[in-house]
Amino acid sequence: SNHGSLIYEENTYITPKNYLVLTFTLSDICIIANLNTTNTGSTYKTRIVRPVTFSGTIAPYITTTGIYVFNYGSIVTVNITVDNQIITVTVPGSIPTKILGNVSYNISLLTSQLSLNMSRWSYDIVNNIYYQLNIVYCINPSSIFYESLGIYVPGEYFNGIKNNEGFYTCTLNYKNNVGNYNVKTAPIIMPINTLGYAANPAPTSYNNEDVKNYINAGFVYVLTGCRGRSNGFNFIGNAPWGVTDLKAAVNYLRFNNDTIPGNTDRIFTLGMSGGGAQSALMGATGDSTLYNPYLESIGSAMIDKNGLKISNSVCGSMCWCPVIDLGYVDEAYEWNMGQYSHTGTRAENLWTSFLSKDLATEFALHINQLCLKSPNGTILTLNQTNDGIYTSGTYYEYIMLIIEESLNNYLNDTNFQETSYGSAKAYIDSLNNNREWIIYNNQTNTVNITNMEAFVKNCKEAIRPVGSSDNLNCNNPENDLFGVVDDDFLHFDTIIAKLLIKNSNRYSEYDNYNSIYTTEYNNDLKKLDILNNTIATRENMYNPMYYLCNYYNGYKSSNVAKYWRISSGINQRTCALTVETNLALALQQYTGVKRVEFQTVWNQGHVTAERNGDPTTNFINWVNSCLNT
Secondary structure, X not given: OEEOOEEEEEEEOOOOOOEEEEEEOOOOOOEEEEEEOOOOOEEEXXXXXXXXXXXXXXHHHOOOOEEEEEEOOOEEEEEXXXXXXXXXXXXXXXXXXXXXXXXHHOHHHHHHHHOXXXXXXXXXXXXXXXXXXXXXXXXXXXXXXXXXXXXXEEHHHEEEEEOOOOOEEEEEOOOOOEOOEOOOOOOEEEEEOOHHHOOEXXXXXXXXXXXXXXXXXXXXXXXXXXOOOOOOOOOOOOOOHHHHHHHHHHHHHHHOOOOOOOXXXXXXXXXXXXXXXXXXHHHHOEOOHHHHHHHHHOOOOOEOOOOOEOOOOOOEEEEEOOOOOOOOHHHHXXXXXXXXXXXXXXXXXXXXXXXXXXXXXXXXXXXXXXXXXXXXXXXXXXXOOOOOOOOEOHHHHHHHHHHHHHHHHHHHHOOHHHOOOOOHHHHHHHHOOOOOOEEEEOOOOEEEEOOHHHHHHHHOOOOOOOOOOOOOOOOOHHHHHOOEOOEOOOOOOHHHHHHHHHOHHHHOOOEOOOOHHHHHHHHHOOOEOOOOXXXXXXXXXXXXXXXXXXXXXXXXXXXOXXXXXXXXXXXXXXXXXXXXXXXXXXXXXXXXOOEEEEEEEOOOXXXXXXXXXXXXXXXXHXXXXXXXX
């Protein structure tokens, strides 16, 4: 019901033990209060978008953001004052002296609520797969529709006995092997199906087609739900909650390391697009302390059953077309693609065409600060040019080599006699139809690329407006990603915001300029999330480069995955080629990363791009090669 400024939103949540769990997130902007009021339970989610104060028997003890647990007992009264209106919530609980502390560090509570139930397995006898669904992986989920997971296990890894409830009670079988793996050496894979950073509902039904290839390879398959870029009716989305949820799932697996099949030190993530980005984030942000307050707020297991800290790092990350580095994604788009377009928002009479050029320049300046190195150790930089915007230098030459390598691989992989072209030379001639930019050697069946502009115009033309991810209308998925509880879509590009202030006089001389954009960008950047973090902080949390490059303060503040595979369609027109290239370069020079496989696939776009074979088989083979099996 609605009580003035206070709105109660109810959904069902089962609390198996006699505990009262109150979660208060304190902020000048917003409070979320979850009251699990009985042992059978309802959860009341209170969303307040006003400054608030507390009084009553519990108020002196609620001083910081976190989860507070009370033994089930007498009455607790909480008075919440909103805009001078006092709302009193009376719940069954205990006297304040019974505070047990933050549940993320309470071993007995974690054990009672997050231990994997080994008597709830189902069995697919035809495909020899055990599976368990609807496993809530944190004590205080915002939405169990998302914050749950399913586990799928090769039948050889269990001794299962059917019980009276129709499920199977299972124990680990240490004798059987599936290929080169057994129950304690098998890798655990976590697919991240979050295109466009969307939410991924947890599995509620069984489908062997999704998992059988991985199971047959001896892998344990964990399908994890997670929140996404959007707020829900009764839960908060936006960054960084998606990756927070995925980390909580990893914590759950490691908390149950004694009973779960598979090796929790061999967790591999995989995803495409926004899923590829979040797979990259799982690989780059392991154990980053920036995530701890978010993990604690949902009651993720932060310690194991022996009281030791749990790591949320992963072993390997597979990224198809990862949409990352959102702090410079607009700038990269204009340097790589936008500077060669003269239509739409880049038409020469529009002020946004000058914004496009300025963004391209900002990207070049950023590259010169990153100190990226080629595989042979050359520092990669860009130089000013009269023809084009910073289209010379070692970085430009390296991007040209990436394009060249992609086309040479395509020539090597393709039987052109089975295509409409009939020969490789005919195919190259078609690409050179308007101007010659590819020099073909018929004897070696290889090419040299001479011009990035021609490549872009033939194969990778810009289709997004200026501000490719954070456009002037603030209606992209990425704007949703950086929204807050009371404002779903926000601007996040600090470079655009800076340029709008710096160059307002020049921009105002051209068509379609409106000074309101300056106000909108800079006002949005001041917005805080429910844990009082700025958009800039959240952007860093969602940027793998923040952890991989010594240009950033986050360099070496995380445990980075050892194994990486990055594969993108070079023809994708929604992202610059520099995005995945820079990620690969940063990883190749990062101490502790053992292996980086990077490829751009010619004639493919924003898909699970592969030169040959299929993505599933290639991923399985890559994991096996990483683990030397």
